[in-house]
Amino acid sequence: MKKLSVITSIILMVGIIGYVSSCAPSAKITAKTGAQIWGENCIRCHNPASPSTFSDVQWDVATLHMQIRANLTPEEATKVKEFLQAANN
Amino acid sequence: MKNLWIIMPVLLMSLGTYAQDSLSTYSRQAAQNNISLKPGDSRFMLRGYYHTGLDAVTSEGETDYNFAGGTIAPILMYKQSDRLFFEAEFEGAFEDGEFEWGLEYADVAYVLNNYMTVRAGKFLLPFGTFMEKLHPAWINRLSTRPLGFGHDGIAPTTDVGVELRGAFHLGDVKLNYQAYVINGPQLKDGSEEPDEAGMLMFGYMADNNNDKAVGGRLGFFPFSSSALEIGLSALSGKVGDKGSRFADVRANLYAIDFSLVKNLSFMKSMVDIKGQYNYSQIGNANYKVPEDTTDLFYDFTNTSNSYYAQVSIRPSFVSNEFISNLELVGRYSSMDTPEGSLWEQSPTQLAIGLNYWIDWRTVIKLGYQTTDGLGDHDSPEPITQDMFYIHWAMGF
Numbered sequence: 001m002k003k004l005s006v007i008t009s010i011i012l013m014v015g016i017i018g019y020v021s022s023c024a025p026s027a028k029i030t031a032k033t034g035a036q037i038w039g040e041n042c043i044r045c046h047n048p049a050s051p052s053t054f055s056d057v058q059w060d061v062a063t064l065h066m067q068i069r070a071n072l073t074p075e076e077a078t079k080v081k082e083f084l085q086a087a088n089n
Numbered sequence: 090m091k092n093l094w095i096i097m098p099v100l101l102m103s104l105g106t107y108a109q110d111s112l113s114t115y116s117r118q119a120a121q122n123n124i125s126l127k128p129g130d131s132r133f134m135l136r137g138y139y140h141t142g143l144d145a146v147t148s149e150g151e152t153d154y155n156f157a158g159g160t161i162a163p164i165l166m167y168k169q170s171d172r173l174f175f176e177a178e179f180e181g182a183f184e185d186g187e188f189e190w191g192l193e194y195a196d197v198a199y200v201l202n203n204y205m206t207v208r209a210g211k212f213l214l215p216f217g218t219f220m221e222k223l224h225p226a227w228i229n230r231l232s233t234r235p236l237g238f239g240h241d242g243i244a245p246t247t248d249v250g251v252e253l254r255g256a257f258h259l260g261d262v263k264l265n266y267q268a269y270v271i272n273g274p275q276l277k278d279g280s281e282e283p284d285e286a287g288m289l290m291f292g293y294m295a296d297n298n299n300d301k302a303v304g305g306r307l308g309f310f311p312f313s314s315s316a317l318e319i320g321l322s323a324l325s326g327k328v329g330d331k332g333s334r335f336a337d338v339r340a341n342l343y344a345i346d347f348s349l350v351k352n353l354s355f356m357k358s359m360v361d362i363k364g365q366y367n368y369s370q371i372g373n374a375n376y377k378v379p380e381d382t383t384d385l386f387y388d389f390t391n392t393s394n395s396y397y398a399q400v401s402i403r404p405s406f407v408s409n410e411f412i413s414n415l416e417l418v419g420r421y422s423s424m425d426t427p428e429g430s431l432w433e434q435s436p437t438q439l440a441i442g443l444n445y446w447i448d449w450r451t452v453i454k455l456g457y458q459t460t461d462g463l464g465d466h467d468s469p470e471p472i473t474q475d476m477f478y479i480h481w482a483m484g485f
Binding site: 049067 | 166167171174176198200203206208222223227254255256257259260261263265308314315316318348350359446449450484
């Protein structure tokens with residue numbers, strides 16, 4: 001019985017991953033710029049930081065931190081990082 | 090001696106001028122070489138937060154004034170690669186006149202693919218959003234936590250284990266998830282603190298039984314703007330000590346959280362509405378009547394709940410800089426712990442505040458909070474407690 005539930009869970013998980021992988025974000029989502037994602041997501045918890053707050057390397061660290069903590073997708077985090085680093089120069 | 094008072098300032102001024110001159114020279118050279126002077130060229134970051142202030146707490150007609158500020162929370166972050174990340178938060182605080190360090194969390198994360206990141210270690214539990222994302226002093230719009238969170242709260246805080254988390258889009262909709270296996274909360278059986286028999290303890294490093302607790306959260310952004318998020322959380326596991334008569338006592342915890350952050354263009358303001366409902370159900374057990382020598386036991390239906398709703402509004406888009414930095418916040422919270430337990434309480438709390446943001450992570454908070462209802466378990470009598478405070482919080 002226990003084996004059956006483990007196998008069912010694995011099949012379910014693989015199925016969900018397969019389904020999610022086959023779904024794509026809408027054009028509206030993929031067209032979002034880094035600035036837009038930065039403006040929409042940071043403020044959900046705290047005031048958005050100015051790009052000049054950190055160096056490019058520090059933004060590299062901070063955006064990975066936020067990707068994990070704030071549940072950004074890797075694509076969203078990369079766009080935000082590129083925006084902050086570009087605006088920082 | 091008199092000469093020294095004259096010489097020292099002149100010497101310091103000379104050194105200051107020299108240092109400034111050297112720095113200017115370096116700045117020019119750096120600019121010429123196109124080198125960024127901003128700090129930090131390694132993938133190691135030290136951040137954190139701190140707050141200090143004055144509290145005036147009135148209870149039973151007496152007012153106590155107290156300067157607060159004995160707690161600091163440094164956070165270390167290290168990015169090993171695009172996939173590997175480490176973070177740790179320490180909490181330094183005065184306990185009984187002595188300064189002590191505690192580990193709030195320390196975990197390592199690895200990005201497996203676009204949809205999955207695995208974390209291991211001691212981490213903030215994604216049970217709702219308050220403890221994981223909103224509790225730091227520079228983020229929390231008020232200086233206090235809602236009822237149900239923190240000391241003697243019913244919502245879990247941190248634990249040790251493994252977590253899988255990620256986010257993905259399905260069309261316009263975004264979903265995020267966290268699923269974890271942890272050592273789990275522990276049941277207070279009353280042997281050490283009889284008045285707290287039946288309560289749960291959170292944030293302990295060691296497991297008290299072999300049954301691991303499992304839990305998770307599912308967050309849902311129905312609109313493409315990410316303005317609205319609704320989350321559902323659950324946590325379940327056995328909480329009694331292995332081998333004890335509480336070994337089979339199980340706890341099931343649930344939470345619903347809500348967040349709406351919206352630009353109200355007609356008011357030139359940002360409005361932020363947040364809320365969380367927590368429900369805790371712990372299996373029935375018999376606890377020993379304190380100070381009784383005849384082995385008398387008592388029981389109660391061990392369910393608790395708490396909730397809070399908070400609204401803050403900031404006129405961020407008005408042209409006057411002073412007004413644009415102001416923020417008005419109000420919060421209502423409530424908690425009910427089990428009837429018949431020795432920690433029975435049912436307070437409600439109203440908190441209002443006026444904040445001034447010096448910059449994006451530094452804020453002066455002026456607030457008033459009133460708490461009514463059956464008091465904490467140390468004084469299970471109807472209480473009214475009023476609190477005024479002014480706090481200065483900053484993230485760094």
